[in-house]
Amino acid sequence: KAGVTQTPRYLIKTRGQQVTLSCSPISGHRSVSWYQQTPGQGLQFLFEYFSETQRNKGNFPGRFSGRQFSNSRSEMNVSTLELGDSALYLCASSLWDRVRGSSYNEQFFGPGTRLTVL
Amino acid sequence: AQSVTQPDIHITVSEGASLELRCNYSYGATPYLFWYVQSPGQGLQLLLKYFSGDTLVQGIKGFEAEFKRSQSSFNLRKPSVHWSDAAEYFCAVGAGLTLGRLYFGRGTQLTVWP
Numbered sequence: 001k002a003g004v005t006q007t008p009r010y011l012i013k014t015r016g017q018q019v020t021l022s023c024s025p026i027s028g029h030r031s032v033s034w035y036q037q038t039p040g041q042g043l044q045f046l047f048e049y050f051s052e053t054q055r056n057k058g059n060f061p062g063r064f065s066g067r068q069f070s071n072s073r074s075e076m077n078v079s080t081l082e083l084g085d086s087a088l089y090l091c092a093s094s095l096w097d098r099v100r101g102s103s104y105n106e107q108f109f110g111p112g113t114r115l116t117v118l
Numbered sequence: 119a120q121s122v123t124q125p126d127i128h129i130t131v132s133e134g135a136s137l138e139l140r141c142n143y144s145y146g147a148t149p150y151l152f153w154y155v156q157s158p159g160q161g162l163q164l165l166l167k168y169f170s171g172d173t174l175v176q177g178i179k180g181f182e183a184e185f186k187r188s189q190s191s192f193n194l195r196k197p198s199v200h201w202s203d204a205a206e207y208f209c210a211v212g213a214g215l216t217l218g219r220l221y222f223g224r225g226t227q228l229t230v231w232p
Contacts, residue, residue, distance in 0.1 A: 004161075031218040043208065043222040056219050090161055094218050105150040105212030107220060109161040 001027055004110035006091050012116045018079040021113045025072050025093030032074040033107060034066060037088040046089075049074050081117045088112045120145045120211050124223035131199050132231045139194040139226050141209030150212030151192040152220065153183055157205045165207075168192065179203070204230040 005024045013019050025032050033056075034046040048056040049068035066076040072093075078085055092107035121144045131137055143149055150169055154162040166177025173185040183194045192209060206225045213219040 033218045033220075035220075042224045043220075045219050045221070048218040050218070056213070056217055058219075092162075092218070092220075105152070105218070105220065106164070106167055107218060108164065109154075111159075111161045114159075 004091055004093050004108055006089075006110040006113050008113060009111065010114045010116075012118065013081050014118050015081055015083060017081050018077060019081060019115060020075055020077045021089055021091075021115075023074045023076075023091030023093075023110060025074070025091075026108055029093035029095045029108070030072050031094045032068055032072065033092045033094070034074070034076050035090045035092065036060075037090060037112070038086075043090075046076065078115075083117050086115060086117045088114050120149075120213060120221040122209050122211050122221055122223035124207075124209055124226050126226045127224070128227045128229070130229040130231060133201050134198050137194075137196045137199045137203070137228070139207050139209075139228070141192045141194065141223060142190050143192060143209070143211045144190065145211050149185075149192075151183075151185060152210045152212070153177065153181070153192075153194050154208045154210060155179075155205045156208065156225075162208065165194070199228075199230055201230045201232060204228055 007022045031050045033048040035043050037043045045058040052068045063079045068074045090112045092109045094107045123142045152167045153165040156162050165181050166175050168175050168185045176182050181196050206227050208225045209223040210220040
């Protein structure tokens with residue numbers, strides 16, 4: 001099975017611009033979560049999508065948004081970029097399987113998108 | 119609220135030596151605990167997980183972790199470290215069985231001397 005893929009891998013933007021990042025989950029996984037990783041704040045949860053609905057959200061401003069499509073692929077958008085938005089953005093997918101004993105907590109991560117805001 | 123503490127920011131060990139990375143968590147119910155590893159410029163790879171049952175869990179790459187409820191700890195161990203184990207290690211606790219949200223510690227950077 002292919003893993004979680006994220007595009008693009010690297011992105012350079014300037015302040016005030018907006019950006020869209022894409023994530024394709026592992027086949028069959030319906031939950032997609034997004035995290036921001038910075039040296040100062042560590043790994044912080046942004047939001048989770050399941051069946052095209054946002055069901056969990058972290059403590060980020062409204063400039064950060066996302067969506068999920070019917071094929072479980074997800075995008076996140078950051079509008080009006082600030083210097084502090086420079087980070088590695090990680091996407092993770094998961095599924096709940098009682099038989100295998102896995103849960104939505106057991107998340108499989110993509111390689112991330114490195115966003116640099118100048 | 120859930121939280122995870124990794125007391126050691128940076129650990130240096132010699133190749134072949136044993137390793138223990140510490141993790142303490144705060145969670146009101148039965149925790150779902152994980153260890154991930156991240157190599158430079160890469161995403162997170164799941165090393166092992168604990169949901170219930172045997173408190174000593176085995177993972178990939180020869181790692182194991184022990185859940186101790188009385189100490190709220192989930193320490194990661196490896197009997198003999200290889201140079202390729204140099205990376206950053208993150209402990210995480212899940213928000214609940216049906217929620218795809220993890221709370222991460224700040225990570226422990228492992229350096230391995232030849």
